[in-house]
Structures are given as structure tokens and as C-alpha cells.
Amino acid sequence: MYEAIVTPFLNRRWMAWGLVTVMVGLLVGSAILPATGAVPLKMLPFDNKNEFQVVVDLPEGAPLEATEAALNDLSEYAATAPEVTEVLSFAGTSSPIDFNGLVRHYYLRREPNRGDLRINLLPKEKRKQQSHEIVLRLRNGFEEIGRKHGARLKIVEVPPGPPVLSTLVAEVYPRADQNYAELRADARHLRRLFETEKAVVDIDDTFEAERDRFIFRIDREKASLNGISAEDIASTLRLALAGWTPGEGSAQTSRAGAAQVPQEINPLYILLHLSPGERSSLADLSRLGVKTPNGKIVPIGELGQFVKEPAEQTIYHKNLRRVAYVFGETAGRPPAEAVLNLQSRLKVEPPPNGAEVSWIGEGEWKITLDVFRDLGLAFGGAVLAIYILLVWQTGSYTMPLVRMISIPLTIIGIMPGFWLLNVFGSGPIGGHPNPVYFTATAMIGMIALAGIADRNAILLIDFIQTVLERGGSLKEALIESGAVRFRPILLTAGAAMLGAWPITLDPVFSGLAWSLIFGLLVSTAFTLLLVPVVYWILYANVKGHGVPVKELDTTTAELLQGTVQS
Structure with a gap:
């Protein structure tokens, strides 16, 4: 059969x-x-974890009760999923910090308008779907509840590799003469592009909601006449609004509000504050009394007045430059594709005030570029090392290229293989695509495959040259090499593919396994056909047929010379 296939060529x-x-x-x-995006690229795939996180942000100024109400609705929805075992809710604070939360600065989340859900899942062996698939299935419901409460949500999965601030991060740097309002307008313009970009979700920025604050302006004359200091008024307001521990602020009385149990390390502090009903309006605060030195109680409203002013906005800096951030995640779309499309749209619709937009800071874009660049260089280095070794072995600059034909053939197997996985092996979940990504681990598999696949061509050519050295014709050598080596090559390739098959079940390293399987399958089949044909094209009319004449005995050289002349 092999002879019938190869002979016509x-x-x-x-x-x-x-x-x-x-x-x-x-x-x-x-x-x-x-x-073209037919094979989606990503640095690392989503891992199959036993938990995920929902980060909730209500508008600044929202009370703790509103945050808790939103968290309760989200918790009830999450509990409807059969894979969910526990839902932990944290209102006005962050959940316990992990490495991902440390990088994303979740430890700074201490305001009443911020909340956090920790959702624990069944063990991997007790559920059919992976954690990322569960998140895709639940995402639409979470987003609907978030819209009802006016909250911004971020569904956070524990990354398998180095965490980043967000998958998509755009840094907006204003010009030196640009004011804060213009920076905000440019960042909001970019945010609108995010919101209209396909499959970009969990969009947010670092701007706070515009809100008012009230400042108590002290009538210093009245306060002085009553013997009341500004510190006395501030302490009274703080006691009402934020609470106060007895003895706080003085080294002599700092332990007055702490109860210490002998067997416990940390003391239990007593916190005094007014009930919400007694501090919910300016009128309530104005009726608060401040004690004068002679024991008289004076209402705060008689010592000054509350003045409404716009609340100050936080201004972020990076590398001594003002900056605003716009964040986003992708749901079923390669981050690189989203970034490239947003960059193209920014060229058509630049920021109105001329701010500079950078993508290479805190997101996944820069890491992805660096990883695939370094792996590409590693692949090139591996190929170059193989070529140098073969030149040293053969003493020829052309023969190693023929022996290395199998290496590019692996790409013909790997890329169409991942395309087929996306066509037949994946489908949308909850209306969101769930593609199979070509990741850094798949690239590592392609690098490892360079040496494995090259071995097949080396075996064929060594056998061809062995047949030539014993006096066989070139055509006989080409056909016999493939026929004799056909079964060993298929068996070794099949063994390697079967060995890689269990790795396809791992969500992170499955890309490596698919690269080995698809690359070996196609390169092995094409190597058996292409190597003899290319060898025939290059060496059919060359003296010795690629075998150095000095290594042949006189009889063999004469036979080969006769074959060339005929």
C-alpha cells in the first residue's frame, strides 16, 4: 500500500x-x-477551582444596608445552583485576602458601599461542569440582580497563573495641561467603547460617583464663649457617626474601653455610637449636645452650621503621572482580540481631550505578549539547536533541512486541531461562548514536539542512506525506508499520543496534550509521504544521492553513478 501511494510522486x-x-x-x-481568530489565543486557560468570588460595588455614598440587601439577593440566587455548597457574604469589608485579592488591592475595600461574596462549590469529582462553566451559566442572573440594585459586579475566578489587576486594563494618562474633568471625560469615552465591545463584561473605572458632603463650619465666637473647642465638637460628631472607644486618643486611658480575658490574646473593645435612627439627618446631628466646662449641654446647631460641598475625588498616580484606569473582563472571547479591536476603534474615535491610552501596564495584554514572544524565541532556539546538531552529525548544510521537515508539519496538525476543537468540541453556556484556547501550555507542547516529530524524519533518512550504502537504487531506498519504518513510526507516535490523552482532562495543561496529539498525528502521516518526495526532488540527480561518496566503497559508488546516468 505504501509503495502504491508514494510511487506516483x-x-x-x-x-x-x-x-x-x-x-x-x-x-x-x-x-x-x-x-483571524479562528484559533483563540490566551495566556493561560481557566482553571477548575472549588470557589469563585463576586465583588459588589454600589455607588459611593450608598448605605451599608443597601449593600447588604444586594448581597442577600445575590446569595439567594447563587444558592439555587446545585453545585454551590456555601455562600459567604461580607458587607462593608473585603473577604479574607488571597494572592489574587492582594494583587487587586481588595484589602482597601472598607467602605459601606462595597461588598463581597465567596461562593464555594462541590469538589471537582462530584460535579459535571468546571468552575468556569458554572460562572458562565450564572453570570446573566448575577448581572440582572446587580442592575436591579444599581451595583457594579465583578465575577472573579482564581487564576491558574500570575494574577493581574484585571484581564483588560486601559491606563488613561492626561496631558500636563489637562484638568480632572477632562481626564474624566476621556476615561468615560473609553469606558463607552468597552461597554459597546462584544463579550467585554464587568466594566469599571477608578472614578467615584459625584456626590456631596457636609462640613460643619464652627462659629468660633460662640464656641469660645461657651468654652468649647473644635476637638470637642469633632469628637461628638465622630461618636455619633463612626463610634468611639472610651479612652481612645490618650495614652493614659487607652485601655479604658477594652475588656481583657486572661486566656485570650486580643482584647475586646467597647464601641459606643448612636443608633441609626438618632443620626440619620442633619437635624438629628444638630440636636447633639456638647458639654461645656461648667457642665452645661449646648446643642451643636448653636455652635455652627452644616455646609454642603462637592466631595473630593481620588486622584491616582503612576510613575509620577496622573492616571485613570478602565477595567474589563472577557466572557468567551480572547483578551488579545478584544484589546486589538479596542485599539483600532480608538484610532477612529480618539479621546476627545487628547489623553494617552496605554494597554501594557496592569492587565493581561502585556504578559500575554511577553509570554508568547519568549516561547516563540524558545521554539526558534530549539529548532536552531536541532539544526546545529544535525549539521555536526551529517557534515552538510542541506541534509539537516530535509531531516527537519517534520517540525513545520506539526503546525499543520496543531492549529487546525484546535480549530476543530472549537467547531465541534465547545458550545455556548448561558449565551456566552466557551472556546478552547491555544495557550502558553499549548505552545510548550509545540516546542516539545519539535524534537519528537523530527525523530521520524531522521529515522527515514538514515534508513534511506543505509539502503544506498549497501548498493540499492534511490527509488528502492525511498520506498523500502517508508515500508520498513512505517509500523515502528506509527507505534511510537501512537504510544506518545495515548500517553498524552489523560492530560487532556486537566483544564490547565490540556493544551499541551492536544498539541502533542494533533501535532504527532498529522506530522507522522505527512512525514512518511513528504520526506521521501522531498529527498527525491533534491537528490535524484546528485552524485551519491545525499550520501558522501568518500564513505562508499568502489562498487557502491559505481552502482550509484550508474543509477544517476540512467
């Missing part, structure tokens, strides 16, 4: 060149697949 040179042209076309087409 050896007898007709145009068929041989046609095969080479087809292989080159397939290689170019395979390389185009990731560029």
Missing part, C-alpha cells in the same frame, strides 16, 4: 512539486488561523 516530478506546494499552502493556512 516519484515517477512524476510535477506531482512531487504539487505535493510540496500543497504542504506549504496548508502551513500558511494553519498560521493564518490564529491571526
